[in-house]
Each structure stands twice: as C-alpha cells, then as structure tokens.
Amino acid sequence: MRSSTHSTAQHSNLHLSVRIPASMMDAALDDISHRRYNPLRGNWILVSPHRTKRPWLGQEETPSRNALPEHDPECYLCPGNKRSGGARNPDFDGTFVFVNDFSAVKEDQVDYETSLSDDKASLLLKAEGVKGKCYVICFSPAHNKTLADMSIPEICLVINTWQKLYRDVKQDTPFRSIQIFENKGDAMGCSNPHPHCQAWATSHLPEEPAAELTNMVEYQRAHGSCMLCDYLAIELEKKERIVAENDGWLAICPWWAFWPFETLVISKRCIKSILELETDKEKELLAQIMSAITTKYDNLFETKFPYSMGIHQAPLRGTDEEHAANHVHIHFLPPLLRSATVKKFQVGYELLAEPQRDITPEQAARRLQGLSTELYRKKLGDSS
Ligand SMILES: [Zn+2]
Ligand SMILES: [Zn+2]
Numbered sequence: 001m002r003s004s005t006h007s008t009a010q011h012s013n014l015h016l017s018v019r020i021p022a023s024m025m026d027a028a029l030d031d032i033s034h035r036r037y038n039p040l041r042g043n044w045i046l047v048s049p050h051r052t053k054r055p056w057l058g059q060e061e062t063p064s065r066n067a068l069p070e071h072d073p074e075c076y077l078c079p080g081n082k083r084s085g086g087a088r089n090p091d092f093d094g095t096f097v098f099v100n101d102f103s104a105v106k107e108d109q110v111d112y113e114t115s116l117s118d119d120k121a122s123l124l125l126k127a128e129g130v131k132g133k134c135y136v137i138c139f140s141p142a143h144n145k146t147l148a149d150m151s152i153p154e155i156c157l158v159i160n161t162w163q164k165l166y167r168d169v170k171q172d173t174p175f176r177s178i179q180i181f182e183n184k185g186d187a188m189g190c191s192n193p194h195p196h197c198q199a200w201a202t203s204h205l206p207e208e209p210a211a212e213l214t215n216m217v218e219y220q221r222a223h224g225s226c227m228l229c230d231y232l233a234i235e236l237e238k239k240e241r242i243v244a245e246n247d248g249w250l251a252i253c254p255w256w257a258f259w260p261f262e263t264l265v266i267s268k269r270c271i272k273s274i275l276e277l278e279t280d281k282e283k284e285l286l287a288q289i290m291s292a293i294t295t296k297y298d299n300l301f302e303t304k305f306p307y308s309m310g311i312h313q314a315p316l317r318g319t320d321e322e323h324a325a326n327h328v329h330i331h332f333l334p335p336l337l338r339s340a341t342v343k344k345f346q347v348g349y350e351l352l353a354e355p356q357r358d359i360t361p362e363q364a365a366r367r368l369q370g371l372s373t374e375l376y377r378k379k380l381g382d383s384s
C-alpha cells in the first residue's frame with residue numbers, strides 16, 4: 001500500500017512522493033515517521049510511531065495514591081479555612097470563587113508607556129503593560145474529590161459558575177479575555193489536590209488563544225466556513241479518533257495531538273462562548289462529557305490522572321469577525337505516557353526543534369475509547 005519513491009531532490013528540497021489513496025492514508029501513517037499539521041495552532045508535530053517499541057530507561061514519577069481526607073485543616077481551599085492572605089473561606093457547599101491572593105497580574109497599576117522611537121533598542125526590547133485579575137474556583141467543598149469523582153449535578157454547578165464568571169467579568173471589567181483552566185496533579189506542578197481551577201482575566205489576548213483565533217479567522221475568510229465545524233464533520237465521518245460522544249459534544253484525540261493522550265472536546269453546535277449553553281440539558285451534556293473523559297483518564301492507569309485543561313472560547317472583547325470565527329472547545333493536555341509513573345517530558349528536540357510524539361493519536365483514541373466510564377476506585381470502594 002505504501003510507496004516511498006524519492007523524487008529528485010532539487011535545491012535541497014527532498015520530496016517524498018507517497019501515493020496513498022485518501023481512504024488508506026491514516027492507516028499508512030501507523031508506523032512511518034511523519035509530521036502532522038495543527039491548523040488551529042498553525043504548527044507541525046513530528047510523529048514517530050515506530051519508537052513505541054524502544055525500551056524505557058527514563059524517569060518514573062511516584063504515583064500519588066495517598067488517601068485524602070474530605071476536609072483538610074491545612075488546605076487553603078477547604079470551607080472555613082484561613083487563606084495565606086488572611087481571608088477566611090466561607091462554609092460553602094457548592095462552588096466557591098475568590099480573587100487569588102497571589103495573582104499573576106494586577107488590576108491597579110500605573111500605565112506603562114511604550115516608547116515610540118524607531119531605534120534598534122525599542123525595536124528589539126519590546127514590552128507592554130498588562131492588567132488583569134486572577135480568580136480561583138473551588139469545584140466542591142470536598143477536599144478529596146476530582147471531576148471524575150463528582151456527580152453530573154455537581155459538575156453542572158461548576159459549569160454555572162464558569163458562565164457567571166465569564167458574564168460578570170465581561171460586564172464589570174474592561175478586560176479583553178478570560179482563560180479558564182485547571183491544573184491537576186503533582187506532575188503538573190499543582191501542589192493542592194483540592195478540586196479547583198483558575199480563571200485569569202487580562203487586558204490582552206494571550207498567545208495560545210490568539211494564535212488559534214488568527215488561524216480560525218483566516219480559515220473563515222478563505223473558506224467561508226468555521227474551521228472547527230468543518231473539522232468536527234470530518235472526525236464524525238472518519239470515526240478514527242473518537243474517545244467519547246454525546247448529543248452536545250465530541251471528544252477526540254485530535255489529528256495533531258502532541259501529548260500522548262491529549263484530547264479535544266468540541267461543541268457539536270457552533271457556539272462562541274459557554275454563555276450559549278442555555279438549557280439545563282445543554283449544561284448536563286457538557287458535564288457528562290467532562291465526567292466521561294476524566295473518568296477514562298483515571299481508569300487508563302488506575303491513578304488520579306494529571307492534566308492541564310482549558311476552555312477556549314470567544315474573547316470578552318473582540319471584532320465581529322473574531323467572534324464569528326470562534327467555536328467553543330476544551331483542551332485536555334495530560335503528561336502521562338505509558339503508566340501512572342512514566343511521564344512525557346517536553347525537552348531536547350521538542351524545545352529546540354519541534355514537538356514530537358510516539359504513539360499515534362489513533363492508537364491513543366482506541367485505548368481511551370475502550371475504557372469504562374465507571375470509575376475504577378468506585379468499583380474498589382476506595383476514595384483515594
Ligand atoms: Zn481542601
Ligand atoms: Zn463552528
């Protein structure tokens with residue numbers, strides 16, 4: 001099926017001529033080294049599936065399997081506890097939002113004037129002031145729960161809180177964007193296991209969503225359609241990378257995934273922000289897919305699976321074109337590679353040349369798809 005005839009290399013451009021019918025294409029990529037393009041981010045990822053057979057001599061992480069209490073008197077996120085900034089948390093019983101005591105960006109500071117001169121220093125040493133506000137959102141009063149442990153109604157409360165925050169920050173502040181993200185697990189540098197996420201509102205649109213938005217706007221201009229609507233249709237037709245699905249959402253290992261078990265959750269309806277999830281049913285569908293993914297992740301290596309998760313959606317302020325090109329999606333970027341203790345590092349070639357992965361997204365999707373949505377530790381009657 002594979003043809004790898006080298007055409008004449010001219011001007012150092014080596015063309016590898018591969019004539020494979022489109023329908024066979026993905027299977028052919030199963031064990032040849034190749035690059036895949038991420039149209040959302042506008043970058044290439046090197047894929048080396050043949051390397052999965054190599055022996056592992058790298059670092060193993062220690063799995064965190066310590067039993068956690070439902071309330072930890074030392075935790076600054078548990079209800080009723082005092083935070084390091086001095087404030088005391090209320091006795092909340094659902095979600096709880098507060099402004100981070102150690103925010104990365106400040107709301108009140110003097111404006112930074114950018115030099116307008118055209119000398120080399122102002123060309124090469126650029127800076128701009130950033131104002132913003134960082135929020136912490138506790139998902140639950142229970143210290144020992146994760147999204148995978150939470151019920152669908154409990155996750156719906158989290159979704160309602162995200163919506164309220166997006167709406168309030170849009171109404172009450174001048175900020176351009178808000179990034180909602182969760183950093184979970186020691187392996188991701190998250191020191192506190194209490195289930196929570198953060199939302200950073202900033203006066204600028206940060207690099208990742210900005211790059212995606214530029215590409216989505218360009219795609220819309222060039223093809224007259226939404227990039228993620230078009231991509232969603234392809235994935236629904238090919239059914240090669242699906243991890244979980246319901247009436248509202250599709251979860252896949254995207255074609256261009258970089259992390260071994262990276263997933264992308266795409267809204268089936270072309271909504272621009274989470275505010276457009278209006279009915280309880282729509283929120284429930286999102287809660288269900290979040291629950292399914294986090295449960296499958298935990299079941300994969302029978303551990304509390306670490307990840308960074310973030311919602312990409314329309315910026316709080318932008319042009320009509322920017323709003324129209326957007327399509328709500330959620331990235332899950334987990335570092336684990338082959339067990340609860342073996343993590344992928346982004347080093348060497350990946351830092352200095354380009355991102356690289358070994359198992360293909362199709363292989364990762366098949367493994368995740370085959371896993372149960374019943375949490376392993378519930379079966380074991382174990383909450384650790
Ligand atoms: Zn806690
Ligand atoms: Zn769309």
Ligand SMILES: [Zn+2]
Pocket residue numbers: 040212312329331
């Ligand atoms: Zn994105």
